[in-house]
Amino acid sequence: MLLTxxxxxALDAHRPVVALESTIIAHGLPRPRNLSVAEELEELVRxxxxxxxxxxxxxxxxxxxxxxSHLERIANDDTVRKFxxxxxxxxxxxxxxxxTTVSATAFLAARAGIKVFATGGLGGxxxxxxxxxxxxxxxxxxxxxxxxxxxxxxKSILDVxxxxxxxxxxxxxxxGYGIDRFPGFYLRSSGEPVDWTVNTxxxxxxxxxVKEALGGPESALIVGNPVxxxxxxxxxxxxxxxxxxxxxxxxxxxxxQAVTPFxxxxxxxxxxxxxxxxxxxxxxxxxxxxxRIAAAL
Ligand code: PSU
Ligand code: MN
Numbered sequence: 082m083l084l085t086x087x088x089x090x091a092l093d094a095h096r097p098v099v100a101l102e103s104t105i106i107a108h109g110l111p112r113p114r115n116l117s118v119a120e121e122l123e124e125l126v127r128x129x130x131x132x133x134x135x136x137x138x139x140x141x142x143x144x145x146x147x148x149x150s151h152l153e154r155i156a157n158d159d160t161v162r163k164f165x166x167x168x169x170x171x172x173x174x175x176x177x178x179x180x181t182t183v184s185a186t187a188f189l190a191a192r193a194g195i196k197v198f199a200t201g202g203l204g205g206x207x208x209x210x211x212x213x214x215x216x217x218x219x220x221x222x223x224x225x226x227x228x229x230x231x232x233x234x235x236k237s238i239l240d241v242x243x244x245x246x247x248x249x250x251x252x253x254x255x256x257g258y259g260i261d262r263f264p265g266f267y268l269r270s271s272g273e274p275v276d277w278t279v280n281t282x283x284x285x286x287x288x289x290x291v292k293e294a295l296g297g298p299e300s301a302l303i304v305g306n307p308v309x310x311x312x313x314x315x316x317x318x319x320x321x322x323x324x325x326x327x328x329x330x331x332x333x334x335x336x337x338q339a340v341t342p343f344x345x346x347x348x349x350x351x352x353x354x355x356x357x358x359x360x361x362x363x364x365x366x367x368x369x370x371x372x373r374i375a376a377a378l
């Protein structure tokens with residue numbers, strides 16, 4: 082694992098560090114906007130006084146913290162693959178390059194000693210799960226990895242109630258940040274309740290510290306931070322376009338790792354870019370909150 086000097090120094094000095102994933106850059110956002118977003122997210126972390134650690138695999142080495150040229154490669158190189166945590170060993174052994182999903186990023190971040198990670202929306206249980214058995218590896222990895230993940234819930238293309246049920250079974254704790262509902266990614270609320278609501282970064286930090294002191298299984302803490310009402314996607318538009326996207330995904334027989342990028346891209350095109358703006362608003366909010374939590378720790 083290669084840590085940049087900046088990340089290593091910050092960790093050694095117990096200064097705040099926030100992990101960022103790279104799949105959203107390589108496969109979740111359109112070019113050329115993806116590169117400027119990647120840079121903007123790092124700037125947001127710095128503006129809050131924390132150090133960003135964007136994580137990716139390049140030429141068989143796991144990088145924690147990326148140089149500018151690395152970010153450019155992740156954003157623009159067509160050969161950059163998508164790696165979940167199960168891909169890490171083959172990728173490192175074979176000298177491959179890829180962006181890391183939530184599962185691979187959380188794994189590497191926790192190994193590096195980073196306690197807080199920001200993303201957009203987690204993967205989860207897909208809507209046609211009973212036929213495809215498609216459930217993101219994010220969930221199980223988060224049940225085995227001690228890290229706080231700030232997200233706007235799980236992607237609304239998924240079966241949200243089933244995902245929440247699975248997280249309960251796996252024993253992963255969930256906090257609603259300033260809301261008593263689980264956030265709905267593009268939407269402020271998924272409509273599903275959460276059991277715990279907190280209102281400040283200090284309150285989240287307190288939960289993290291108590292969880293550490295308690296011991297027990299190494300599991301993640303999910304901090305569900307909703308997009309602001311003014312920035313969410315119009316719920317009626319969301320409902321209509323998502324139905325079409327799911328139909329097309331089924332008709333075209335898209336499966337496996339390609340499903341999530343396909344649906345995100347389809348929604349972006351069919352909402353005239355509005356879903357992209359809501360996605361970015363959610364990610365920015367999560368990165369800001371994660372930085373404040375890291376500072377409070
Ligand atoms: N959040 C976003 N956009 C994304 C993702 C998250 O706003 O593209 C990525 C994350 O890397 C997550 C992945 O781990 O989508 C889930 O993919 P899958 O459903 O194939 O596990
Ligand atoms: Mn999947």
